[in-house]
Amino acid sequence: MREHIVKADKLKKIYSSTSQKIIALKKIDVEIKKGEFVTIMGPSGAGKTTFLNLIGCLDRPTSGKLDILGCDPTKFNEEKLSRIRVEKIGFVFEDFFLISFLNALENVQLPLIFARNYKNNNRPRDLLKRVGLDHRLTHFPNELSGGELQRVAVARALANNPEILLADEPTGNLDSRNAQELFNLFRDLNREKGLTIVVATHNVRLGYSADRVIHLNDGKMEKDERLVKQDGR
Amino acid sequence: MKFFILAYKNLKRRKSRSFLTIGGVAVAVAVLVALLGFNAGYQEALTSDVDKMGYQVIVTAKGCPYEAATMILSGEAGLRFMDEDIYNQITSDPDIDKITPLLAQLAYDPEKQGGKGGFINYLGIEKSYIELKPNVKFKSGGWFSAENANEAILGYEAAESEQKSVGDKISIPDKDITLIIVGIFERTATQEDGAVFLPLKTTQRVFDIEGKLTGIGIKLKQIEKISEFEERLYPIASIQVISMSQVKGTILNLVNSAKILIMSVAFIAIFVAIIGVINTILMSVFERTQEIGIMKAIGASRSDIFKLIWMETLIICTLGGIFGSVIAIFGGNLIELLVRKVMPYAPGGRLLLITPDLLVYSFLGVIIVGIISGLYPAFKAASMRPIEVIRSGE
Numbered sequence: 001m002r003e004h005i006v007k008a009d010k011l012k013k014i015y016s017s018t019s020q021k022i023i024a025l026k027k028i029d030v031e032i033k034k035g036e037f038v039t040i041m042g043p044s045g046a047g048k049t050t051f052l053n054l055i056g057c058l059d060r061p062t063s064g065k066l067d068i069l070g071c072d073p074t075k076f077n078e079e080k081l082s083r084i085r086v087e088k089i090g091f092v093f094e095d096f097f098l099i100s101f102l103n104a105l106e107n108v109q110l111p112l113i114f115a116r117n118y119k120n121n122n123r124p125r126d127l128l129k130r131v132g133l134d135h136r137l138t139h140f141p142n143e144l145s146g147g148e149l150q151r152v153a154v155a156r157a158l159a160n161n162p163e164i165l166l167a168d169e170p171t172g173n174l175d176s177r178n179a180q181e182l183f184n185l186f187r188d189l190n191r192e193k194g195l196t197i198v199v200a201t202h203n204v205r206l207g208y209s210a211d212r213v214i215h216l217n218d219g220k221m222e223k224d225e226r227l228v229k230q231d232g233r
Numbered sequence: 234m235k236f237f238i239l240a241y242k243n244l245k246r247r248k249s250r251s252f253l254t255i256g257g258v259a260v261a262v263a264v265l266v267a268l269l270g271f272n273a274g275y276q277e278a279l280t281s282d283v284d285k286m287g288y289q290v291i292v293t294a295k296g297c298p299y300e301a302a303t304m305i306l307s308g309e310a311g312l313r314f315m316d317e318d319i320y321n322q323i324t325s326d327p328d329i330d331k332i333t334p335l336l337a338q339l340a341y342d343p344e345k346q347g348g349k350g351g352f353i354n355y356l357g358i359e360k361s362y363i364e365l366k367p368n369v370k371f372k373s374g375g376w377f378s379a380e381n382a383n384e385a386i387l388g389y390e391a392a393e394s395e396q397k398s399v400g401d402k403i404s405i406p407d408k409d410i411t412l413i414i415v416g417i418f419e420r421t422a423t424q425e426d427g428a429v430f431l432p433l434k435t436t437q438r439v440f441d442i443e444g445k446l447t448g449i450g451i452k453l454k455q456i457e458k459i460s461e462f463e464e465r466l467y468p469i470a471s472i473q474v475i476s477m478s479q480v481k482g483t484i485l486n487l488v489n490s491a492k493i494l495i496m497s498v499a500f501i502a503i504f505v506a507i508i509g510v511i512n513t514i515l516m517s518v519f520e521r522t523q524e525i526g527i528m529k530a531i532g533a534s535r536s537d538i539f540k541l542i543w544m545e546t547l548i549i550c551t552l553g554g555i556f557g558s559v560i561a562i563f564g565g566n567l568i569e570l571l572v573r574k575v576m577p578y579a580p581g582g583r584l585l586l587i588t589p590d591l592l593v594y595s596f597l598g599v600i601i602v603g604i605i606s607g608l609y610p611a612f613k614a615a616s617m618r619p620i621e622v623i624r625s626g627e
Contacts, residue, residue: 053620058530078534078535082532082533086531086534091530097527099528100524101245102242111531114533114537157531160532
């Protein structure tokens with residue numbers, strides 16, 4: 001049985017425009033196992049977002065090998081990539097990116113529509129309850145606070161019961177209390193369901209609440225720390 | 234929640250824009266349905282008018298044959314007079330099956346329509362008139378007692394509007410005469426429903442035009458013999474022979490060429506509506522660049538986005554089609570009113586004939602238009618790459 005969720009081998013990503021070439025990732029080797037809670041840390045421009053986009057099948061590497069859940073995304077067409085995204089991967093963004101004309105419940109239902117999963121009617125409701133928003137089901141994004149918006153986004157990311165949850169600076173627009181709560185939620189989801197979580201963050205304190213911290217700088221992996229928890233969290 | 238609801242919700246959030254676009258489609262559909270309906274209705278009404286008239290051929294004093302034909306069709310007076318002798322002269326022609334003399338006269342009645350005033354058509358006829366008209370029947374009463382009697386038969390509507398029945402008396406404005414109503418015709422759904430019929434001799438006497446006619450209605454034994462018949466009448470310099478099927482053909486030709494002009498206007502309206510739809514959807518696609526990117530990031534595929542945008546177009550076109558058909562059905566009456574005022578000759582009965590077939594075809598047409606005009610915006614949206622879109626939103 002495969003143990004890894006993500007396995008990258010000499011992963012490289014170059015963004016090229018007519019005027020310049022930016023090397024965002026320079027030969028990264030990394031393996032993320034099932035059930036790991038990993039944070040990716042590093043300064044701006046270190047390649048954190050690029051790395052998440054690659055393992056989230058939102059983008060393709062320039063070279064190197066990538067294995068996500070046993071699939072090689074470089075060999076897939078767009079239609080198949082979106083299939084993987086909707087069924088196996090949950091995404092949480094810094095700017096929440098909720099759909100403004102849909103209420104909280106409908107936002108969480110959206111991935112089910114894209115997955116043609118019309119039967120699982122109660123799951124969106126249960127997920128919102130799980131993130132503590134059962135009293136906000138019919139509220140629209142402009143009626144919710146930042147912390148609530150991000151929790152709706154987490155519920156949406158979990159709608160299709162993904163194997164991996166990717167979050168790109170999810171606390172960037174949250175105050176410290178809400179940021180801490182979000183990380184607690186990640187922690188709990190990881191513990192309860194063995195959900196694999198990869199979070200890119202600037203926040204050192206929160207970053208070190210994970211099991212493993214990968215430090216990126218200038219497109220290279222600087223350090224890969226596995227943390228031993230003493231407080232049981 | 235499914236795709237349809239998602240598309241609908243998005244249209245709903247830009248209400249005024251969606252409604253204006255739907256309105257554009259509705260107007261185009263309404264114009265098309267009304268025009269096609271009008272064309273079909275006019276053709277049918279004219280054909281039925283000509284058939285009900287019963288004459289295949291009419292003989293009138295020389296003049297514009299089409300003017301004469303439409304005057305007789307619409308039961309109007311104003312035709313030039315011809316001598317009654319001509320009637321006696323041609324009545325024995327071997328090709329004639331049935332023949333009847335006609336004398337139409339007009340009088341202004343200030344009391345008509347409850348004091349508003351209006352013209353009354355008087356038609357001098359002989360018994361042969363009834364033999365030529367396939368659907369003229371008595372509702373009550375019967376034929377005149379004598380060729381020169383001071384009696385009248387009323388058309389169905391003339392009797393209704395004046396509230397007259399058999400035995401009542403009527404007078405002719407400015408003429409010192411009282412007529413007794415001896416009969417009332419059933420409705421024929423032609424212009425003659427509004428006429429007052431008098432014996433031919435009485436008409437000649439009352440209006441002081443002894444020995445004159447305005448027309449002769451003829452049914453031939455074989456309509457194919459019309460050109461030979463026409464040739465035999467050629468020596469009579471003061472008259473003309475008009476074939477009603479020719480007149481019908483000419484009027485329909487005119488209407489058809491008008492239709493082509495009007496249809497091109499309708500197609501321009503549809504073209505403008507399509508551009509409106511494409512513009513609206515494309516604009517909303519560009520405005521929603523980030524949203525489409527998000528949907529893709531959380532798992533929407535190319536075909537999902539394509540479907541979503543396409544469905545919005547279809548909703549707009551379908552609603553436009555429904556509203557347009559409703560507008561055409563109800564607004565068509567207004568067009569009919571207008572047409573009746575403007576057209577030199579409008580047949581009786583409904584001019585606008587909107588059949589279920591016509592509605593179904595127009596509806597299918599607008600759906601096809603919707604499918605086609607949704608293609609480009611939907612393709613454009615589906616081609617957006619999530620990563621670029623999300624980044625551009627930051």
